Amino acid sequence: MTIELLIGAIKAIVIVVLVLGLTTMMLWFERKGSALIQDRIGANRADIFGIGKRLGLPNFGFINTVLADPIKMFTKEDFVPDGADRALHALAPFLALFPVIITFAVAPMGDILRIGRYNIDLQPANLNVAALYVLATIGIGVYGIALGGWASNNRWAMLGAIRASAQMISYEIAMGLAIIAVVVTYGTLDLQAMCRIQGGVWFGWLPRWGILLQPVSFVMLLIAGMAESKRVPFDLPEGESELVAGYFTEYSGGKQAVFMMTDFAEVLLVAVLITTFFFGGWQVPWLYRDGFHFPGGAHLLMPNLIVALLEFVAFWVKVVIFSCFQILIRWTLPRLRYDQLMRLGWKGLVPLGLINLVVTAFVVVVAGGK
């Protein structure tokens, strides 16, 4: 009993540390990556007592993002504007971050890991309605943004908040339709079971990943997910050139940092969902529970520990790839106009999702014979 509790606690700590660490890495990737895309050098100055420079190490701006920025932000004056709702102003950033972080509880990080007589499921919380859980937590995420803008007592922030809630509600529908189509395809709401279904191969060599079954849902989830995370081309809630900084105009220091972390955690979350639904989750091509079985007939048997480790690494590598892909899009596309945003959501993605869902359901009934 105690050991089981301990295992649960370790899984929870691992996922939180990983998510927060990767969020910081994404921040770094965004800074250096955007510099690369825009032909700039980017952050390259911060150093600890000049040690790196003296040793002649190349400066990749790690210290800027990982150390200097957080120290700066959390020691800054925490400004609350006059006439603001102080309690809600303080609560809003955490109300935004919390639902995103808890969603990672159902991230399937790997299959079974056997240590001694314990079979450890590498999903922090095994929930058989995990897809519903994801929709619920994403739905709650609106409140932090909306209340942050409202509590600031600032017109720009208020406009940003209204834009954010309208946008997030609209794209949640498209996101829900994409997820429902995936659920219909796999016949389960359990993310871990979805990953298991994606094991094995077609035609002897092609991994049975969901992208081949649900390409339309993949595109929809990617677009809707980017709109949910309020990234460029969907960053109207921030709209720097229109609304100063949108809903977090009146935020500074640590609270603003929390809002920024929310954005990057949402990028990671979308990447986790895409990986789980469409790219096999922790599946490595041709890797089974006892090792590799290559298409040619060659085998490479491995102990469970190495298999579990490979799966764990594969999952996070996929997540990082899709996070980086979203950042790449962010620095490539211009911002949509508001009516274009609404037209894309309601007249583009929602009808597409409905058609996709009907076709999926039809095929599942005909092919599955259920």
Added chain:
Amino acid sequence: MPPLVFAFLAALAIIASLGVILQRNPVHCVLSFALALTDIGVLFMGLGAVTVGFLQIVVYVGAIMVLFLFVIWLLNTQADALKPRGNLGIKFAGAIGAAVLAAELFVTFSSYPRMREIRTMPPDFGSIASVARMLFSDYLVAFEVTSLLLLASIVGAIALARTTTGAASPALPVTGGGDAPAGAPGASIASGAPARESA
């Protein structure tokens, strides 16, 4: 669910519900309402109805309460304008409501022994499969009638939103077009919308 957890959640639900009616600021009321609904969703989960609990949070907290927020913002109600009114009619209606609720609670609690008999649940209680089976077999007619009602309200909303000329003219493109003078370089590029050209 451990009794202590249940007591905590139940107390929180009552406090949040009181917050809905006792607070002056409408946004705080909506927030309390959302908290109460989330709390009841968690109570559902604790009692085994996991699917219903999550659906409660998705639908009520994730969608409906956000729309409440919207409506309050669009109506732009100031907290000062919402002073409690000493209206005798409202007090009378409140007294009747309280009396009905008290009677209902009395009847429910006086039949407590009978409630205790029905606490055995089927093994798949609350699972999405059992909820769906019930929804699409025993309660199919009610389900379809509800969806018909929702469809009617959607059609009604669209009919109200359309102008008399028949062309849909959302407010956003019109105001957006008003910013740039006609014939400005940016305007020709941005006028992809048919609504804009008619305006």
